[in-house]
Amino acid sequence: MTFDQSKTRKVVIIGTGFVGASYAYSLVNQGIVNELVLVDLNKERAEGEARDLNHGMPFAFASPMKIRSGDYDECKNADLVVITAGANQAPGETRLDLAAKNAKIMKGIVTSIMDSGFKGILLVATNPVDVLTHVALEVSNLPKERVIGSGTILDTARFRYLLSEYYQVDSRNVHAYIIGEHGDSELPVWSHVQIGGVPIEKYGKITDVEKDPDMINIYENVRDAAYHIIERKGATYYGIGLGLARLTKAILYNENAIVTVSALFEGEYGIDNVYLGIPAVVNEYGVREKLELDLNENELKKLRESAAILKEMTENVMPKS
Numbered sequence: 001m002t003f004d005q006s007k008t009r010k011v012v013i014i015g016t017g018f019v020g021a022s023y024a025y026s027l028v029n030q031g032i033v034n035e036l037v038l039v040d041l042n043k044e045r046a047e048g049e050a051r052d053l054n055h056g057m058p059f060a061f062a063s064p065m066k067i068r069s070g071d072y073d074e075c076k077n078a079d080l081v082v083i084t085a086g087a088n089q090a091p092g093e094t095r096l097d098l099a100a101k102n103a104k105i106m107k108g109i110v111t112s113i114m115d116s117g118f119k120g121i122l123l124v125a126t127n128p129v130d131v132l133t134h135v136a137l138e139v140s141n142l143p144k145e146r147v148i149g150s151g152t153i154l155d156t157a158r159f160r161y162l163l164s165e166y167y168q169v170d171s172r173n174v175h176a177y178i179i180g181e182h183g184d185s186e187l188p189v190w191s192h193v194q195i196g197g198v199p200i201e202k203y204g205k206i207t208d209v210e211k212d213p214d215m216i217n218i219y220e221n222v223r224d225a226a227y228h229i230i231e232r233k234g235a236t237y238y239g240i241g242l243g244l245a246r247l248t249k250a251i252l253y254n255e256n257a258i259v260t261v262s263a264l265f266e267g268e269y270g271i272d273n274v275y276l277g278i279p280a281v282v283n284e285y286g287v288r289e290k291l292e293l294d295l296n297e298n299e300l301k302k303l304r305e306s307a308a309i310l311k312e313m314t315e316n317v318m319p320k321s
């Protein structure tokens with residue numbers, strides 16, 4: 001794997017807790033950026049993370065990176081700013097329970113980013129990610145293509161992993177999407193699941209995939225994965241750290257990659273003015289296009305229900321200007 005190093009690629013991470021630090025570590029391992037700046041309310045923490053990461057540089061696989069802690073002025077010439085700051089879930093809490101608290105934090109952070117003169121792409125991971133990406137859009141006034149949420153990238157990865165374990169095939173040969181809310185109302189697009197290009201009902205010799213107990217169990221384990229991990233270790237971070245690195249590569253290397261991000265719906269699937277997880281083509285300009293999946297009636301109904309939940313929550317917490 002070699003990357004074009006002729007261009008400087010600068011990323012600023014806002015929030016260097018579990019998620020921000022895991023993402024930074026993934027970037028270092030994959031050598032995706034040249035310059036990485038860590039910003040946190042807790043400046044000591046950001047500085048400590050920067051020092052620790054720098055000490056791994058002699059072991060890094062790719063070209064050396066410049067890593068430092070800093071402040072919002074660093075966003076001015078950044079290609080990408082990734083927001084991972086804010087409260088995470090306590091055991092038993094839903095992502096939506098964090099909405100009011102994190103919307104206030106998001107407003108302050110995005111205002112500071114924009115005050116720097118930032119003109120790049122904003123990527124949001126803070127939960128509830130769909131709601132907060134919409135807040136980031138409103139506060140930043142950036143074009144909608146350039147305000148992206150990590151959406152269901154992690155849920156889709158969990159889904160592919162669990163299917164790959166069940167069928168004992170490489171997860172990279174499983175094609176499957178989770179769409180809608182990154183949260184309790186998310187849904188699996190069973191009608192489009194393929195193993196090595198073969199539809200799942202044929203591959204798995206299943207008559208009705210939506211009613212199959214093993215497949216329902218897989219979906220429920222995807223939906224509830226964060227709860228299961230938070231009960232055991234307090235937070236989730238490696239999976240999303242790698243997912244954010246994947247999105248970073250898609251953006252900074254103009255990959256036109258199809259990834260399940262949270263993007264603004266504007267009438268697609270009969271859904272308007274709400275951010276939701278959907279497979280989309282992502283490149284250096286942000287979201288180039290959302291895929292128009294041929295959803296069945298049940299999937300469409302569930303997607304619209306998920307959208308309605310998020311829309312109401314977004315309206316409730318959207319900061320007044």
Ligand SMILES: NC(=O)C1=CN([C@@H]2O[C@H](COP(=O)(O)OP(=O)(O)OC[C@H]3O[C@@H](n4cnc5c(N)ncnc54)[C@H](O)[C@@H]3O)[C@@H](O)[C@H]2O)C=CC1
Pocket residue numbers: 014015016017018019020039040041042045084085086087088089098102105108109124125126127128129150151154182235236237240
């Ligand atoms: N989108 C996804 O798939 C996932 C999202 N998350 C979300 O990521 C967020 C962060 O989670 P963790 O890293 O585990 O939390 P954490 O508590 O470890 O880190 C949060 C960091 O944000 C910083 N912070 C708080 N307010 C700030 C502000 N105004 N400006 C700058 N920094 C500020 C804190 O000082 C802390 O270092 C949570 O909302 C969590 O739910 C977590 C996992 C997956």
Ligand SMILES: CC(=O)C(=O)O
Pocket residue numbers: 089095127154225226236
């Ligand atoms: C915490 C969270 O959003 C997740 O692990 O999916």
